[in-house]
Amino acid sequence: MCLPPANVAPPRDPDEEAAALPPSKIAECNALIQVINHGVRDLDKGRAPGEHEGGPSELRRMAESLDEAAAHAAQLNLTRPELQRFAGEYHALAKEIASATRALATAADTNDTERLSAGQIAIERAMKREPALVGRIKRFCRAP
Template sequence: MHHLSSWLLVASLFVTGCAASAGPGKTADSEGENDKVKECNAVIEVINGGMQKLNKSQNETKDAPGTEQLRALADVMDSVGRDIEAVPVTQPELVRKVADYQDMVRTTAKAARDLARAIEAKDARGANAATSALSTAVKRESPLVDDINAYCQSGTGG
């Protein structure tokens, strides 16, 4: 458990922003597109900010016991979950994608805490189950980020 980040490998996510549609004479379609751009950019900002928080947390706890690293990971995931929940999202497809991302964040936080508790309790079965849950949750991140990127970079609104 010395190098939590080496086995967690939380996907480095550099979510790219949407290009804003510019120009006068906006139509209802361009207004919807602008809403999509604003919402995508806000979601992307939170996700990228979460990655920065995670990197900072991992640097600060790199010499800490594994259970402390796991709890720090859980705290960051909880923070990202609160931050993304606060983003006003109205585009139906983006709402679904954000909900999936929130579920992944919550699942990651819970699994990290469960693993820390199991390690402290010397519960091998619990640790194995929590490790599996954590691995599964973390593996969901990259495809979810890719999905958000694909939606945000597409030319059509929600």
């Protein structure tokens, strides 16, 4: 689920010493939103030619995309504790889904129906937490 950018920041006086000013809430919100949206777009990219839908190679590609998104979230330099917490939650959620996706790919490789079922359940459980996290980020970023 892609997030809309936070409200646009008002223009700054070019004579201000911008380096001495802390990043604005809007700039930090937009940085986190950009990382999340980029991760979503990477997951939405099409399969490679000849790749089976939901097949092990597609699942591994998805896990790699999730790991990259998690790494980008962890690298954000956020000063607001709320945004730091949201970035940490997103990082943990993306890593959890990536791990479950890799396990699902391995189960698919070996046709292990029990592990396939467990992997699907793990991914679904983790994915159910994503809308609530997105909602909390939206509320925080839209608040004055």
